[in-house]
Amino acid sequence: MNSPYATILDNRDFNPVAWAEKIDRLLRDGKKEDVAYMLASISNKQRQMLREPYNTKYGKDIVAALDKKFSGDMEKLVFALMDTPLEYDVKQLRGAMKGLGTDEHTLIEIICSRTPDQLRAIRAAYEREYNKQLDKEVASETSGEFKELLVNLVDGSRDASQDTNDAAAHDDAVRLYADGKGKLSAKEEHSNFLKILATRNQKQLRKIFAEYERLSGGPIEKAINKEFKGDLAASYLAIVRASSDKQAFFAAQMYAAMKGLGTKDNDLIRAIVTRSEVDLTLIQEEYLKLYNKSLAEAVKSETSGTYRDTLLQILHGNREFA
Structure with missing residues (x-):
């Protein structure tokens, strides 16, 4: 069922066989821009429906065919569109921990914002795909209370x-x-923030945060910024913000991806694509309220070419074809 707040819905004009043939023809003619726009005009479910007719007719995987035609940020965007949401989360987590260094920002965004059911599915898919346990992988890449928090969330606490x-x-x-x-210096091994923020459901967390503000006279974010630093602070803030206002949380993620010199394109792609069939309409409204600039304007100023135009198409959506 399509979300009323999605920008990308099922396209009523979609025909998997006809579209697979058209995509192959466009790829052979070098019109990869048109292929990108086609992929952005249909839902993820419909993109998955392209795989079988394409493979049947041309004897190859459509993603492999697309891979040969795109590169750089456009390739990342096409892969994000062609993966199922679950596959994409799993690959993003794997990429965040693979090789030298760890992309803590990606770990925090996915693990701290997904629901318990989504994390359960991610954990199972990760083990299926890589024959490794996600909680052990996360534990090997992180440390301290930050590690305990992420592992608890992954394990379904x-x-x-x-x-x-x-x-x-x-x-x-x-x-x-x-x-x-x-009073954290006198605490047990880990803070009450870990025990509470890793285990309470989102509706209960909102009650807790409101009660905290009543008791302290200030938002809980202020206490987190005072008592914690670095990745641990960022992860607790992510839980608070994703629980309190998920649209504002993702608007902030997109803003951070485009703030300052250079654009964190993987972060921008992940946030836009993963929310395109959920609540991207609301996120754009929130972005305008928070930053006095439309998300489309920000994307337009920070990106270019087919990559920019495809992102803008996702933001605009395909409601006229739904």
């Missing part, structure tokens, strides 16, 4: 229900307030 409890929210807020008052 978060309550998957929608249940809330006002008294429990008050008690948890008191514990967080105690940590935020500078």
